[in-house]
Amino acid sequence: EAGVAQSPRYKIIEKRQSVAFWCNPISGHATLYWYQQILGQGPKLLIQFQNNGVVDDSQLPKDRFSAERLKGVDSTLKIQPAKLEDSAVYLCASSLLAGASSYNSPLHFGNGTRLTVT
């Protein structure tokens, strides 16, 4: 099966600019996640979708970050305006199951987008 696709692979922007990341999950996967991975740390959940609805966005900085998952498939994550501390790898992941079963379902990760904010 095709894996989780993410683009772009790398992005360099100046602070206060905006940026968008795109993710295409594995076909048929109900749950989609966006994680932020700062260098030297484990991934931190930003937002979780089940189909096209938001399940958890408690750690998403909503004043500058937004995300959507149209038609329950592809997803985009946007940062506007970017700050220096947003420099990180942004990982998209998907899992087959939905609801409570999603929590014991392995995550399938894309290769991530490395964002550098200067």
Next chain:
Amino acid sequence: AQSVAQPEDQVNVAEGNPLTVKCTYSVSGNPYLFWYVQYPNRGLQFLLKYITGDNLVKGSYGFEAEFNKSQTSFHLKKPSALVSDSALYFCAVSPLYSSASKIIFGSGTRLSIRP
């Protein structure tokens, strides 16, 4: 609050020797536990998971992990290390106390296997 600890930033092992990467957790109730591996410039790849049942779980690439409820640990092991095992390893836990459950990752352990 739920948490996952990987006490070693780096583990160095000679090829052919056994390896252990440590993980402890703190959650309410019974957790789901996972190990993931990350190679340079790649996303995380699933290795194995513990849901219930046998405390020794076998996974990909010859890895296994032992769940110890009394010590709240889930250490990753392999009997004989390969140079190709060198990577970043993450332990993760999914607590099951409510619908707000989510997967929490540790900070990672860099495994270095010398020839």
